[in-house]
Amino acid sequence: MRPAFSVLFLTTLIGAAQGAAIILYALFLAKGSGPDAPLAFYLTTGGVSLLLLAAGLVASFFHLGHPERAWRAVTCWRTSWLSREVIVLPLFGFAELLWLLLLWQGDWRAAAAWGSVMAFLAIALYVCTGMIYAAVKVLREWAHPITVVNYLLMGVASGALLTAGIAEGLAPAVAPMLAKAALWLTLIALVGRGVSLWRNARIPPYSTARAIGVHHQRIRQISQGSMGGNYNMREYFHGQPPEVVRAVLIAALGAGFLAPVVLLLLGVPALLVFLLQYGGLLAERWYFFAEARHPQNLYYQVV
Amino acid sequence: MTQFALVIDLNVCVGCHACVTNCKQWNTGGEAGPLADLNPYGKDPNGTFFNRILSYEVGTFPNTETWYLPKSCLHCEDPPCVPVCPTGASYKRKSDGIVLVDYDKCIGCKYCSWACPYGVREFDEERKVMTKCTLCVDRLYDTSLPESRRKPACVLACPAGARIFGDIHDPDSEVSRRIREEGGFQLMPELGTRPANHYLPRSKTVLPIDEAQVVRAENPLRHDEAPHATGLQPIEEEMG
Ligand code: SF4
Ligand code: SF4
Numbered sequence: 021m022r023p024a025f026s027v028l029f030l031t032t033l034i035g036a037a038q039g040a041a042i043i044l045y046a047l048f049l050a051k052g053s054g055p056d057a058p059l060a061f062y063l064t065t066g067g068v069s070l071l072l073l074a075a076g077l078v079a080s081f082f083h084l085g086h087p088e089r090a091w092r093a094v095t096c097w098r099t100s101w102l103s104r105e106v107i108v109l110p111l112f113g114f115a116e117l118l119w120l121l122l123l124w125q126g127d128w129r130a131a132a133a134w135g136s137v138m139a140f141l142a143i144a145l146y147v148c149t150g151m152i153y154a155a156v157k158v159l160r161e162w163a164h165p166i167t168v169v170n171y172l173l174m175g176v177a178s179g180a181l182l183t184a185g186i187a188e189g190l191a192p193a194v195a196p197m198l199a200k201a202a203l204w205l206t207l208i209a210l211v212g213r214g215v216s217l218w219r220n221a222r223i224p225p226y227s228t229a230r231a232i233g234v235h236h237q238r239i240r241q242i243s244q245g246s247m248g249g250n251y252n253m254r255e256y257f258h259g260q261p262p263e264v265v266r267a268v269l270i271a272a273l274g275a276g277f278l279a280p281v282v283l284l285l286l287g288v289p290a291l292l293v294f295l296l297q298y299g300g301l302l303a304e305r306w307y308f309f310a311e312a313r314h315p316q317n318l319y320y321q322v323v
Numbered sequence: 324m325t326q327f328a329l330v331i332d333l334n335v336c337v338g339c340h341a342c343v344t345n346c347k348q349w350n351t352g353g354e355a356g357p358l359a360d361l362n363p364y365g366k367d368p369n370g371t372f373f374n375r376i377l378s379y380e381v382g383t384f385p386n387t388e389t390w391y392l393p394k395s396c397l398h399c400e401d402p403p404c405v406p407v408c409p410t411g412a413s414y415k416r417k418s419d420g421i422v423l424v425d426y427d428k429c430i431g432c433k434y435c436s437w438a439c440p441y442g443v444r445e446f447d448e449e450r451k452v453m454t455k456c457t458l459c460v461d462r463l464y465d466t467s468l469p470e471s472r473r474k475p476a477c478v479l480a481c482p483a484g485a486r487i488f489g490d491i492h493d494p495d496s497e498v499s500r501r502i503r504e505e506g507g508f509q510l511m512p513e514l515g516t517r518p519a520n521h522y523l524p525r526s527k528t529v530l531p532i533d534e535a536q537v538v539r540a541e542n543p544l545r546h547d548e549a550p551h552a553t554g555l556q557p558i559e560e561e562m563g
């Protein structure tokens with residue numbers, strides 16, 4: 021698959037936004053059983069999370085041919101995970117906004133209750149995003165529950181790192197705890213991604229013989245039927261040589277997972293580590309698309 | 324329930340692209356607007372087609388055969404492209420099984436084309452919507468056309484008669500009969516999409532005839548004379 025940049029930005033930005041909201045709520049619940057964070061920290065982190073969510077939403081519009089009709093995408097929530105995502109995303113945004121307002125008002129009891137709704141929506145949004153990919157059966161690299169788990173793990177790790185970074189400035193008391201959480205979450209996310217990489221390396225390719233119905237070992241395509249390329253050649257081939265794909269994978273694993281762990285241990289400011297990891301997660305998302313081999317490619321191997 | 328479909332006889336298809344041309348002509352002139360043609364006279368022409376003829380070389384040179392595979396939307400009976408559409412723009416008609424895109428609802432998210440295993444949906448770069456073969460639904464029910472012309476444009480264009488249109492749920496239709504009798508097959512059936520379009524496999528008609536059969540046909544007694552012909556003396560029983 022050819023990576024669509026709008027989607028790379030959408031999934032990484034909202035992933036971090038949801039993760040930050042979940043971590044904030046967890047921190048809020050742990051109130052009293054450890055060092056406390058000032059209100060300004062909650063509001064700032066929550067505000068940044070909302071901004072990331074909005075930025076992701078804006079990025080997603082660039083993916084559409086007719087963004088002005090985007091509202092129609094809420095209609096098919098019965099069958100389409102994409103439709104469900106389109107519904108849950110703004111709901112989560114409103115829930116987070118309301119939660120921050122409750123915190124601001126100092127209504128702790130209401131914030132504790134409503135926060136669970138917000139956290140639930142954040143997790144539901146991960147599930148929707150992951151299922152958009154996991155539900156495409158023909159893309160076997162994606163069609164597995166591990167895809168959903170990975171969207172959740174990577175998002176929460178990224179959000180935790182963002183939260184830790186902001187805490188270093190606004191809530192130093194809780195910052196070490198959050199950095200530690202980010203470190204562990206990043207390691208767990210690495211395990212999840214490792215499992216999917218291992219699984220994907222073992223998927224046998226689709227067979228041209230089955231695709232065109234010829235029982236023969238040697239089949240070579242000589243034409244796709246017209247003089248130029250077409251949509252199906254643009255959308256489903258990333259067009260990069262294997263070295264580039266490998267380099268992106270190394271960058272993704274290095275910048276997205278390994279380097280953040282090492283840098284956190286070395287005490288590098290978490291906000292810098294977050295930015296590095298964000299770049300790594302973008303590379304990860306690029307690779308996620310590039311590694312998915314669509315069966316339709318068997319019909320479009322040459323112009 | 325009706326399920327319209329195309330059945331394509333690969334014995335007969337010569338890869339001439341007449342169906343492609345007529346498909347493009349009919350659909351680009353349709354009321355849904357022209358199919359994009361990007362850079363049509365330039366170095367890398369590019370555009371929307373609902374039907375393409377793929378060519379494959381089977382075997383190792385020089386012992387090869389060229390295999391043409393005309394491919395358009397297969398109007399799957401369990402189409403994976405339909406449930407994923409967030410807007411309901413992609414739908415399958417209950418009345419005749421045709422899978423269509425409502426161009427006024429499509430937001431151009433391309434998700435349906437990810438779900439289709441066959442690479443037959445094409446995003447139109449000018450109209451910014453997903454497009455694909457309509458099975459010429461705008462011809463099938465058009466009473467202003469003479470009845471014999473109420474068929475897909477590609478079927479009417481094929482000079483070799485390789486494309487047959489009909490209802491595969493009617494066991495007595497020509498398409499059903501030929502799928503049954505000539506070993507009709509689907510593309511990637513293991514994916515569970517149940518394509519309605521079928522292909523009739525290539526088969527060579529060879530009559531294996533032994534020379535003796537021909538010779539005996541002319542003169543049934545001649546075989547008995549064989550010993551004489553090869554210069555052998557007949558034995559006593561043969562002499563009768
Ligand atoms: S061939 Fe593709 S586009 Fe056509 S009905 Fe089947 S899945 Fe949908
Ligand atoms: S591109 Fe159009 S038809 Fe396809 S899934 Fe998106 S809205 Fe539906």
Ligand code: SF4
Nearest residue numbers: 346456458459475477
């Ligand atoms: S049925 Fe109509 S739209 Fe479909 S391939 Fe034939 S001519 Fe094109």
